[in-house]
Amino acid sequence: MQFGYSEICLAHDPGSRHPESPDRLRAIRKRLQKKHGVEYVEADPCDLDAMATVHEREYLESVREFCADGGGSWDPDTTAVEETWDAAARSAGLACWTAEEALEGATGRETPFSIGRPPGHHAVYDNAMGFCFVNNVAVAAQHALDHDAYDVDRVAIIDWDVHHGNGTQDIFYDRGDVFFVSLHEQGLYPGSGDIDETGAGDGEGTTMNIPMPAGTDDGEYLAAVDGPIAAALTDFDPDLLLISAGFDAHRHDPISRIRLSTEAYALLSDRVRTLAEDTDAALAFILEGGYGLDVLADSVAMVHETFDGREPIEPDDEPDDNAESTLEDVLEAHDLDVELDDHY
Structure with missing residues (x-):
């Protein structure tokens, strides 16, 4: 794979006790040293105008000023330092790079995966929360839709982080050109993501929430992808499929109760690759959570x-x-005619 990466993303340091630490990227890089075929690419940062396609401009300006003044606790979970704005801009830029690479034909061993931070899927239109300041995957989706050269009419996002991607849902909830799927643990932070949250207005039916009960393991996640997710996205027929790739649903992650194995991420990756091929969609991955460094x-x-x-x-x-x-x-x-028994 091609991995989007920047040392600038390490400069966002919310403190040694904070789970979303720079050590996350260091651990990934150390592990990937043992693998062949790994390529690292650094992308340009997103400017404020690009971020403002999915976020309120006043909010973004307030985050930039907050960081310039030295940062601090934005909320009890979300901490910034002076370097956080530059890291967030770079992380969003790396996410846009994945979309560009995928749409320009990068597949197979060249499939792009952005390992920027801070993560993004909790950042709503006008606020930061849950360790997130800029919604990277939302910026990347809008970037693809806005550029005529890519000829993108529809983007799908599958978020398999163990927490509901409330920010991504918030941004696209009334939009018909983005289909958002969140596969998450029921009742976990931030407490949203119920099944009946399916979209509004032009976006009615283009939000799919799958809140899994604690203790769910590999087979049920695969059935979710093979069943409702595949059926819905086949009907939607996206031009680009973005994966909000969090890894905190792993059974050894310290802050969740879903029981996925490491092998599950191979299986999920294979499933979404097949789904992208079946729908003729470009495919890219964008890092979200995951807080047990080894797993x-x-x-x-x-x-x-x-x-x-x-x-x-x-x-x-x-x-x-x-x-x-x-x-x-x-x-x-979602009024889908799928026999689940066929997917177990």
Whole structure:
């Protein structure tokens, strides 16, 4: 894979006790040193105008000024330092780079994956929250839609971070040109992402939330992708598929109760690659969460290995009744005719 990366993203340092630390990127880079075919690319930062296509300009200016004044605690979870604005601009720029690379034909071993930080999927239109200041995947999606050279009419986003991507949902909730899917743990921060949140106005039906019960493991996540997600996105027919790739649904992550294995990320990567091929969509990955350093690094490496030719190993676990009920409710909310038994 091609990995978008910048040392500038390390300068955002919310403190040694904060889970979203620069050590996340250091751990990923160290793990990828052992892999062949890894290429690093540094992209230009996003300017404020580009970010303002999905965020309120006044909000962005206030974040920039907050950082210029030395930063501090924006809220109890979200901390900035003087360098945070530059890191956020670079992280958004790396996300845009992934969209550009994918749309220019980068596939297979050249598939782009941005490992910028701070992450973005909790940043709403006019506020920062949940460690996030600028919604990287939203900026990248809008960047693709706004540039005539890419001929993009529809973008799909699959967010498999264990937390609901409330910011991405907020930004695109009433839009018909972006289909947003969030596969997350039920009841976890930020508490949004119910099944009946399906979009509004022109965006009715283009938001899909799949809140999985605690304890869900690999088979149910794969059934979600193979069942409702694949059916909905096949109907939507995106030109670009962006993955908000968080790795905190891993069973050894310290802040969640979903039970995915490292192998699950190989399987999920293979599934979304197939979905992109079936819909003739360009495909790119953008880092979100993941706070157990070893499992974060191993999981990112597993995505890379999948695109480098490793064949994923299918699980043999039985379906969980609670998770299956959730998927049935999602199918009903989106009026999709899918037999889940075919995907277990």
